[in-house]
Amino acid sequence: MRRRPLVVFLLLTAASLAASEDSGKRWWSHVEYLASDQLEGRLTGSVGHRKAAEYVAEQFKKDGLVPAGALGYIQPVRFYSRTIVEKNSSLELIQNGHAEALQLAEEVILSARIRPARTLSPSLAFVGYGLTVPEYRYDDLKGLDLRGKVAVYLYGGPSTIPGALRAHYSSLEERWKSLKRAGAVGVLAISDPHHMDIPWDRLMVLRTQPAMTLADPKLEETPGEQFAAFFNPTHAEKLFAGTEHSFSELVALADSGKPLPTFPLAVSLSAKVAFEEKSVVSQNLVGILRGTDPKLKSEYVVLSAHLDHLGVGEPIQGDRIYNGAMDNAAGVATILDVAAMLHESNAKHRRSILFVSFTGEEKGLLGSRYFVAHPTVPLRSMVGNLNVDMFLPIIPLKILTVLGLNDSSLGPMLRSVVEPLGVTIQEDPEPARNLFIRSDQYNFIRAGIPAIYFKVGAAPGSPEAAIGKRWLTDHYHAPSDDTHQPVDFGAAAKYNQVVLHLIQAMADQPAAPTWSQDSFFRRYAKAEPKALSAP
Ligand SMILES: [Zn+2]
Known part of the structure; x- marks a missing residue:
């Protein structure tokens, strides 16, 4: 049985409604391809991931991004892959x-x-x-x-x-x-x-x-x-x-x-x-949208999302392909959609924007760990990170749950971006889930770079929160996280607008993002520019 995705549109002015509808459609078309069975769940090191990477590179090119990997847009990353016998x-x-x-x-x-x-x-x-x-x-x-x-x-x-x-x-x-x-x-x-x-x-x-x-x-x-x-x-x-x-x-x-x-x-x-081990290569992808300020264009704000998922595994209800539609084809689709919107509007911004697609996230944030240790632009030129991972547009976007809200100037910046959209902000209501260290923003933070990560949220105890909880139990890291689940297109389009406006604000503010005085993570900013070292 295939259910058609539930479509919910935003109430916007006629012009922005058209733009938002286009953006929602384009976003979904990326998700549909990246999460298709053809790409076999995009396991790190697999042919499916490589095909997905080629697709991302193609979109980067179409949106006028300058290649900034080691081989064109691609930064190859080598891994050991092990299974227990x-x-x-x-x-x-x-x-x-x-x-x-x-x-x-x-x-x-x-x-x-x-x-x-x-x-x-x-x-x-x-x-x-x-x-x-x-x-x-x-x-x-x-x-x-x-x-x-x-x-x-x-x-x-x-x-x-x-x-x-x-x-x-x-x-x-x-x-x-x-x-x-x-x-x-x-x-x-x-x-x-x-x-x-x-x-x-x-x-x-x-x-x-x-x-x-x-x-x-x-x-x-x-x-x-x-x-x-x-x-x-x-x-x-x-x-x-x-x-x-x-x-x-x-x-x-x-x-x-x-x-x-x-x-x-x-x-x-x-x-x-007993275990078996082999070595595999997979791909990070990096592209630059150049800034216009003679001085600030050599600084980068980083918009990232992980492309990899879990590949083909044990079947659940006859389905072996772990498509990873929400985790995280949706997030990569967001950064591609934002690149396209910036390209279409020909918007100018002072700093450069670095678009990065990571591999190896599901294996322990490994692609971002590698990137921060072997950056393809100078580490200290990256002044802020906005990471998009499993933002779950399965309920209307009224609240954003924000990780790192009070840790840097990115929190107040996000607040000013979402207020006109009628969206409120909350801190993580479930700190026990450790979401703050569970995606790629964490490797930027450890390298001293202020970062923020947010997802569609719900008030604790609300029916929407129950929908989120049920999604985790039934679909998180399961083959059913595919394109046949209900998706709230309105929430996705609104989320993409928030990402667009925040990354533009980050790129355009005269001052680079700063850590809050009392943030624990501020200590990494003062450390020598040696990635991943302890304070
Ligand atoms: Zn995941």
Whole structure:
């Protein structure tokens, strides 16, 4: 059954209605191609992604962008791609000399985002949230000796620590820095069952996807990590057998934002991990729309979106192609639509606008990590980033949820752009989802560049919020995120207008965007122009 997308148009003046209708149609035509079965879900390193990249390059050319990759618009990026060979792998829990085999997939999912040790028999320590946040003198690892151990942690954090900071220290790289310092050799992560974007049965389906890392050894995120796995919260009670704590007690503490105890587990692990590895190449794309100010045109404001998605995988309801229409064909279509609108209107702006399409986002923001470490324009000439990822135009656009709203001058700038459109702004009502570190803007932020990211939002508890939640459960990273789902074209067209006006404002303001005095992330701006280094 194919449903026709639900069309909702904006009430605008006749002229802008026509323009907006054109923009909405053009936006959707990009989505239709990029999310078509023909491109097979645009997996990083795949033929489908390469075809999508060729399409983006063609559009860049049509819109008069100057090629700014390494080969025309393209910046090639090399990756290692790994998959776990489950039939040759095993995991056992050992307690008092007694071994219990764990069921791979149902109880535990092995991760290949690291190059795992083939065999390992570590003891286990529960490290709470596994967080070290020096600014708040908060340290789950205080006094723990994790030498040779695998750290078991629960996703989340104490409510006393602001969302962005918590998100930052929960990132793979930051969390691993402190765990490694304490001696850990690996991690076993457990989700809070009440805060899972994707239910376990779908995680099981997704586990066969290849994991990837950048081939550039300087860009390794978790050096020395030998084991990584996720434990199904439904079965997690068995990890705590023989201790004074139960998993349900720990979840209750986490749900109320309280600190967690840390303690050694009575069970240890015996792991045999088999995996396959190959190397693949994929594409970032970079194009420039030149500014007109003699001085400011050598500065860039960056408009970015990731092109990659999950490719072909385990079927759900007979469908194997993970089309990624909302995630993130829609976002790439937005930057293409904005490029076309700028081209058509022949608008002048002082700074140059850099259009970037990233690969490897789904594999851990890897294309943007590579780009910021190997920028094709000088890193310090990029003065701000607006990133578009999964903005979800499935409900009317009345509210924008903004990540990084108070961190830089981009927040107030966005406010002045949306007010005339009758759109209000809210901060992230669900900081537990860590959205701030979950897309490519994060690599710009870490390189000291003010960035902002926003999506169609809803008031907490409203029917619209429920639609968003249901979308995550049913469609997020599922084959049904395709072009047959209901889309609110009015919301998409309005969103694209907001992006257009904000990027123009960023390009035209006399002063470059600045970090807020009290933003945690401001410290990266003062660091030497060395990408991805710790402050
Ligand atoms: Zn995604």
